[in-house]
Amino acid sequence: MKKGKIFLMAAFGALLASCGGKSGGKPNFADNEYAVRTVATEGTELQTTYPATIKGIQDVQIRPKVSGFITKVCVQEGQTVSAGQLLFVIDNETYQAQMRQAKAAVNTAQAQLATAKLTFDNSKKLFEANVVGQYELQTAENTYNTAMAQLAQAKAGLASAEEMLSYCYVKSPASGVVGSLPFKVGALVSASSAEPLTTVSDINTMEVYFSVTEKDMLNMTKNVGGVSGALAAFPAVKLQLADGSIYGEPGKVVKASGVIDANTGTVSLIARFANPRHELRSGGAGQIVIPNVNSNAIIIPQVATSEVQNKKFVYLVGKDNKVKYSEIKVAPIDDGINYIVTDGLKPGDRYVSKGITSLHDGMEIKPITEAQYQKKIDDAAKLGEGQNSASAVIDALSSKK
Numbered sequence: 001m002k003k004g005k006i007f008l009m010a011a012f013g014a015l016l017a018s019c020g021g022k023s024g025g026k027p028n029f030a031d032n033e034y035a036v037r038t039v040a041t042e043g044t045e046l047q048t049t050y051p052a053t054i055k056g057i058q059d060v061q062i063r064p065k066v067s068g069f070i071t072k073v074c075v076q077e078g079q080t081v082s083a084g085q086l087l088f089v090i091d092n093e094t095y096q097a098q099m100r101q102a103k104a105a106v107n108t109a110q111a112q113l114a115t116a117k118l119t120f121d122n123s124k125k126l127f128e129a130n131v132v133g134q135y136e137l138q139t140a141e142n143t144y145n146t147a148m149a150q151l152a153q154a155k156a157g158l159a160s161a162e163e164m165l166s167y168c169y170v171k172s173p174a175s176g177v178v179g180s181l182p183f184k185v186g187a188l189v190s191a192s193s194a195e196p197l198t199t200v201s202d203i204n205t206m207e208v209y210f211s212v213t214e215k216d217m218l219n220m221t222k223n224v225g226g227v228s229g230a231l232a233a234f235p236a237v238k239l240q241l242a243d244g245s246i247y248g249e250p251g252k253v254v255k256a257s258g259v260i261d262a263n264t265g266t267v268s269l270i271a272r273f274a275n276p277r278h279e280l281r282s283g284g285a286g287q288i289v290i291p292n293v294n295s296n297a298i299i300i301p302q303v304a305t306s307e308v309q310n311k312k313f314v315y316l317v318g319k320d321n322k323v324k325y326s327e328i329k330v331a332p333i334d335d336g337i338n339y340i341v342t343d344g345l346k347p348g349d350r351y352v353s354k355g356i357t358s359l360h361d362g363m364e365i366k367p368i369t370e371a372q373y374q375k376k377i378d379d380a381a382k383l384g385e386g387q388n389s390a391s392a393v394i395d396a397l398s399s400k401k
Contacts, residue, residue: 033366035354035373036317037304039345044299046292046335049240052210054284056201057272060174064090064197065167067190070183079178080278081200084171087178088197090189092168095161102154102161109151116140116147176202177278201282206273208239208251210288211266217256219332227256237271238289239280246289249274292331298341300328304353305339312339315359317350317367325361 072089075081123140126132179199183189189197212220221230231253239247255270271288273280305312305328312330315323328344345351352359354373359365 031366032364033368033373033376034352034359035370036350036365036367037300037353037370039298039300039347039349039351041296041298041347043295044292044297044338044340046331046338046340048290048292048335049287050210050212050290052208052239052271052286052288054239054280054282054286055207055209056176056203056282057205057207058174058176058202059282060172060176060200060202061196062087062170062172062198062200063191063193064088064170064189065191066090066095066164068092068094068168068188070185070187070189073181073183073185075178075181075198077178077181080176081172081178082175083173086169086171087200088170088183090168090170092165095165095168099158099161099165102158105154106151106158109147109154113144113147113151116144120144170197172200174200174202176200177281179282199282203275203278203280203282206275206280206282208271208273208286208288209268210271211261211264211268214260214265214267216332217260217267227258231256235291238291239271239273240287240289242285247273247280247286249276251288292340298345298347299338300341300345300351301338301353302334302336304351304356306356314345315352315356317352317365320364321367322362322364323352323359 068090070088071091074086074088081087120140120143123132123137127134127137177200179201181198182195183197217230220234221227234253236250237253239249239251241247251271251273253269253271257268260267300314305314307313312328313325314328316326317323326344328339329342331340331342334340350367352365353370
């Protein structure tokens with residue numbers, strides 16, 4: 001029986017040896033075979049996405065100007081309101097009393113002014129008749145002027161009282177949609193409250209905030225006359241919503257921050273979207289999608305390139321099948337998988353598309369197609385699986401000794 005086990009182990013050992021290859025089943029590419037692709041032009045649309053925050057073009061926080069208890073809430077969350085529409089009523093008994101007091105003060109001042117005027121008019125007649133002197137006339141005139149000033153002061157007090165009373169009726173300063181309503185009837189509010197009564201958002205047009213890296217911003221502005229030129233040349237953008245769908249209206253990038261955020265190294269941009277059906281809500285999130293359409297583009301996979309000091313390189317394949325390490329220039333926007341080449345490649349050129357890490361300048365290779373290259377990798381994977389299975393059987397037999 002022991003001899004039988006030894007025989008089986010020897011047989012599996014022979015099987016492993018017959019598989020050949022390197023440890024782990026990796027194919028032996030010592031034959032210098034590399035996947036080579038020929039450059040051709042094609043139409044493409046690369047898309048770059050950036051996280052974004054959605055806000056109304058105008059978000060107005062509604063805050064009380066007077067202190068008091070809320071006696072009435074006149075709107076509901078999500079309700080569309082117009083400018084000047086009543087939102088809240090604050091208890092106004094105190095301010096009503098102040099206004100009545102101010103009105104009484106005006107009436108008193110008017111009566112005093114009327115008396116002072118009669119006295120002054122009478123003093124003028126008596127002065128003309130030499131009944132009273134200059135002193136009495138001047139005193140009457142001063143009393144009249146004082147009464148006029150007191151009336152003006154009383155009217156100002158009344159206007160102030162009326163204004164304070166009007167503050168008890170909180171109205172919307174703009175048209176829009178009502179946000180959350182954290183305060184209910186009976187809540188005590190004041191001008192110093194940390195939280196606003198609500199927010200009214202103008203959502204007919206939405207502003208979508210997103211950020212790009214400093215490098216992306218430099219690439220966008222380098223050859224188009226700065227930020228203003230970049231904004232003018234910016235393509236129409238799309239908005240991907242939180243559920244993955246694309247919003248139906250196109251957007252336009254209209255603003256760019258003039259300052260780079262020191263913490264993130266990014267530049268903030270704003271795109272505007274029409275919102276006629278009020279599908280978008282202030283405070284929402286999504287992703288800005290920036291398309292890069294090119295009908296005659298040279299596209300290469302990023303895995304076929306290497307980067308040294310912010311420069312991109314590929315291995316061009318000459319007629320003698322020797323590779324040349326060559327610099328290329330690419331478009332500033334990419335999809336993370338491919339590059340659009342703007343300089344350094346032309347239709348008909350050949351380049352190594354896979355396995356470039358083992359290449360060096362001037363090396364002679366044997367070009368194969370990408371399909372042939374992939375078949376070698378698949379065959380190597382199968383070989384590795386066979387070796388691992390055989391090793392497992394030998395280990396199992398060895399453990400039974």
